[in-house]
Amino acid sequence: MKLKEIIEKLSLVTLTNVEDKEVSGVFISDMLSDVMSSAETGNIWLTVQTHKNVVSAANLIDIAAVIVTNGKEVPEGTVELANRFHVNILSSPLSSFQLASKLVEAGLK
Amino acid sequence: MKEETCSHTWEMVNVQSGYIVTENCFRCNKTATSFSAGEWPPMEEYREGEHFWNIMEVAQTIRFDLTCKACGKLVPLNELAGLMMCTGCDPKCPVDTLMKEMEKSRIWVFVAFGFFPVDERTQLSQEKIAILEEYFNQRRKSSSSTIRIVSSEKIDDISRCFAEMIRDVGMLSLTPPATE
């Protein structure tokens, strides 16, 4: 499934420029070390973390998009860095749990 | 398959979660980092020979090894303290220069750190750094970008580097965020 399709279906807010990518699945964690060990390329990553290092972890694995949940505000520095390194950052007012059920309904494994 | 002829397909094994501890000696001002598996490490200051170590920071992290699925070659990565993405804060730094050059072809530059003090700990060999880079690029093979990993020795002056290692700080803090 394409990222743009998911953005549309789930009315996600885009905080960076969005490059459409193929989405391979969903990964939920607030720990960068978890992403480093277990996330897969093309995963959508749901997290409440918003610091710059999220961009580094997302880039290391090539995450399709980071979705910041709970409507958390993302610092400008993080958005700037994400734009520079082509990391898609989206936002949702839902919690990670709530968004997870919507993503599975949308057909994501 | 024989190790020598194998083209290697790497996977991450022996993943262990723990803490990376940064200590500072107030006498000589040296910084030391170490990995502590499992339990939250002791926070008291202590003396070790001429050093008086004080804990500066504790962050959660993982340590891991790599192994080849085909030939079974095991690459222990005990010397790896962490990875950092170069975010380009020091135009004088050779890593910054490399990053800017690579960026055009969608190659992201990461820096592999060994443990401090650099002159007292075995640092990651160039061979292991190359394997680490190969591992991540194999794992992100469906990607249109690649990564390049260089040694932290390439950084011109660490005090001017503002990027952070990929590790988890403040996860255990029970203080709710001030803003909201």
Next chain:
Amino acid sequence: MQEDRNHSIEIAKIKEALQADIITGNSQTGQYVTGIYASDLMSDVLAYGKSGSILITGLNSVQAAISAYMAEFKGIVFIRSKIPDQDIRKFAEEKGLFILTTDTDMYETCVKIASIEGEVSVSTAAAALTKRAENVTTYSFSIDGQDFASAGMVSTQIKTILKSIGYNPLIIRRVAISTYEAEMNVVMHAKRAKVTLKASDQEIYIIIADEGKGIADIELAMQEGYSTATEEQRAMGFGAGMGLPNIRRNSDKMNIESKVNEGTTIETMFFVK
């Protein structure tokens, strides 16, 4: 900020949906949770978590239990086979928190809990999640030849890992027996070996690749009672046969390859029924 929606899910249903183990709070399984909160960031749990909720987390630390308690949660699900230590158990018991552990990751855990309430239809969840069952955990070990002092250590480690993942004791017993036999063969006959364990929901797969003199006649070695052990080794109780028949008996699938003066590789597979 969040959708303010109240849940009401019986703890027993969560345990069942996740096929989770209950670590503390056995008597609470008839109670209900009124919210679900999935996070590893404890300050957030305190800031946004609602009382009566269940915390889903991968943060295996007593701080997770403290946060859950302070936010007036009912209990915690630790994901990805993270086994809470004594401190966590003690704290949870004292404060009346229930603790579950599951081998699924955070997304799958969320989806399975959501499907209990019909928020996600069970079939959608099942279809989406079957593809994730391949989730394999890999571990590597090494064995040194002639190191009789540590003989059996690797099979013991493997047994501990499999127990912590939560496999059926019968399959663990079969894996332990055949791995022990193979490990003893390495100690007695080879220079060293690498052991790889791959554990998934479907099967347990073990590869023991040694460097050593190899086996000239595998067929002969597979016969009961065949042994090349020295008298000394026999005196220690090892080597009453090469153990290969025993490995075959205990595994669901076995493959053995050997080259003289190079080494032997034994692969065994155990199906999780």
